[in-house]
Structures are given as structure tokens and as C-alpha cells.
Amino acid sequence: MGVGYGPSRCLSWDLHVSQYIINHENRADNRECPRAPSVVSTLCLQRQRYDQTAGKAGRESWLFEIMDSLKTPLWSAESNDYAFLDSIFDVTVTCEYIQWITTITDLPIVAKGVLSGVDAVKALESGCKAIYVSSHGGRQLDAIPSSISVLSEVVKAVNGRAEVYLDGGVRTGTDVLKALALGARAVFVGRPPLYGLAVAGEEGARNVLTILRNELKLAMQLSGVTDVEDVPQSLVTYAARL
Numbered sequence: 254m255g256v257g258y259g260p261s262r263c264l265s266w267d268l269h270v271s272q273y274i275i276n277h278e279n280r281a282d283n284r285e286c287p288r289a290p291s292v293v294s295t296l297c298l299q300r301q302r303y304d305q306t307a308g309k310a311g312r313e314s315w316l317f318e319i320m321d322s323l324k325t326p327l328w329s330a331e332s333n334d335y336a337f338l339d340s341i342f343d344v345t346v347t348c349e350y351i352q353w354i355t356t357i358t359d360l361p362i363v364a365k366g367v368l369s370g371v372d373a374v375k376a377l378e379s380g381c382k383a384i385y386v387s388s389h390g391g392r393q394l395d396a397i398p399s400s401i402s403v404l405s406e407v408v409k410a411v412n413g414r415a416e417v418y419l420d421g422g423v424r425t426g427t428d429v430l431k432a433l434a435l436g437a438r439a440v441f442v443g444r445p446p447l448y449g450l451a452v453a454g455e456e457g458a459r460n461v462l463t464i465l466r467n468e469l470k471l472a473m474q475l476s477g478v479t480d481v482e483d484v485p486q487s488l489v490t491y492a493a494r495l
């Protein structure tokens with residue numbers, strides 16, 4: 254789960270749910286993230302039940318069951334593996350899953366983990382309402398591009414049809430400003446507030462966010478930017494590649 258910065262109004266429970274549901278990058282061998290595979294498995298297990306349940310009430314109860322499943326991962330802490338999960342479902346979430354999910358909920362679906370313009374377009378065509386550029390903090394697969402390096406490509410491919418968000422390696426207010434300049438509607442952070450939490454609990458997490466907000470404000474003042482909704486792309490320049 255990330256914490257959002259920027260003018261987007263989509264930083265809500267909806268996004269939180271969507272983020273965990275549409276998580277095509279999560280793999281069963283990521284031992285640090287047991288919750289997301291449990292959601293995927295719940296999708297499969299609940300799908301059949303949903304099919305037998307008609308109407309909006311059925312859809313809503315299905316989603317709440319998914320939320321509940323976040324608290325009880327189908328992952329064995331004792332054996333530290335996903336053998337059980339592997340045996341009962343396919344963890345690959347495809348564009349077809351996105352299309353299917355759009356038929357059972359009115360909630361906006363956000364595709365998280367998008368790292369190319371091509372995938373962004375596929376996600377939009379599958380019914381996603383926003384694109385979340387992320388490498389999941391670079392914690393899953395090495396040899397992938399950083400999220401900031403592909404942001405422009407994704408924004409260009411999306412071409413104004415949806416909001417684009419970004420996370421991954423955002424550590425300073427200038428990082429936030431750069432992402433907004435390159436077209437992100439909102440910027441998220443993952444580990445920084447967790448580190449603050451580890452050091453000083455809720456106060457520590459709040460402090461990290463306050464530091465980021467103050468740094469963003471200062472960076473805007475020193476750059477002559479008065480509105481987070483109007484950050485010029487020209488703020489970002491690229492060093493010549495040798």
C-alpha cells in the first residue's frame with residue numbers, strides 16, 4: 254500500500270482495493286509479500302461463488318470478502334512456502350481478468366506495476382481507469398527499468414485518457430516534483446513511511462510525510478511553481494548520455 258501525493262482525488266479505499274486486486278507482477282515466490290497472492294487466490298475461489306450470486310449485493314459482498322482475505326493470507330508461515338497456493342490456482346493475472354473484474358464492480362480499477370506504454374494501453378483497453386507506474390519498489394525483479402525512467406513513455410501512450418500515478422524510489426520533495434513534471438497525477442511512497450513507523454511509530458510515519466510535503470513546497474517555491482496541477486515539464490532536463 255502506498256501513500257499518495259499530488260492533486261488526485263482517487264487516493265481512496267477504491268484505489269487501495271484496486272491496487273491489491275490488479276497486481277499482475279506479484280509472484281508466489283515473493284516471500285515478503287504474502288498478502289497479494291492470497292487476494293489472487295481469493296479471486297479464483299470466490300469467482301465461482303459470485304457467479305451463483307446475482308445483483309449488486311452479491312458483488313459488494315464478494316468485494317468485502319476479498320478485503321477480509323487480506324487479513325488471512327493463504328501462505329504458510331511454518332513452511333514458508335506457497336505450495337498450497339501453487340496447487341490450487343494460477344497466479345497470473347491477465348488483461349482478461351481485468352475485463353472480467355470490470356463486469357462485477359463499479360469501482361475504478363487501477364493497473365499497478367505498469368512499466369511500458371504498450372502495457373498502459375492494454376490496461377486502458379481492458380477497462381482500467383488509471384495507470385500506476387511502479388516497479389513495486391524494485392523488490393521483485395531485477396533488470397527492469399526504474400519507474401521514473403518510463404513515466405514519460407507511459408504518459409505519452411495514455412495521452413490524457415486516464416490519470417497516471419507513480420511510485421518507486423521517491424525519497425525527496427524534488428523527486429515528487431520531477432514525477433509531477435513528467436506527467437504523474439499523483440506520487441506514492443512505500444518504504445519511507447514504513448521506516449518512519451519503525452523509528453517512531455505513527456509520529457514517525459507522519460514526520461516522513463511532513464518532511465516530504467515541506468520539501469515539495471520548498472522545491473516548488475525555488476522553481477517558481479505555484480500549483481501542483483501545473484508543473485512544467487521543462488523543469489526536468491536530462492544529462493547527456495555518453
Ligand SMILES: Cc1cc2nc3c(=O)[nH]c(=O)nc-3n(C[C@H](O)[C@H](O)[C@H](O)COP(=O)(O)O)c2cc1C
Pocket residue numbers: 254255272273276279285286288289365387388389390391392420421422423441442443444445
Ligand atoms: C514490505 C512491502 C510489501 C509490499 N507489498 C506489496 C504488495 O503486496 N503489492 C504491491 O503491489 N506492492 C507491494 N509493495 C510495493 C509498494 O506498494 C510500492 O509499490 C513500493 O514500496 C514503492 O516503492 P518505494 O518503497 O521505493 O517507495 C510492497 C512494498 C514493501 C516495502
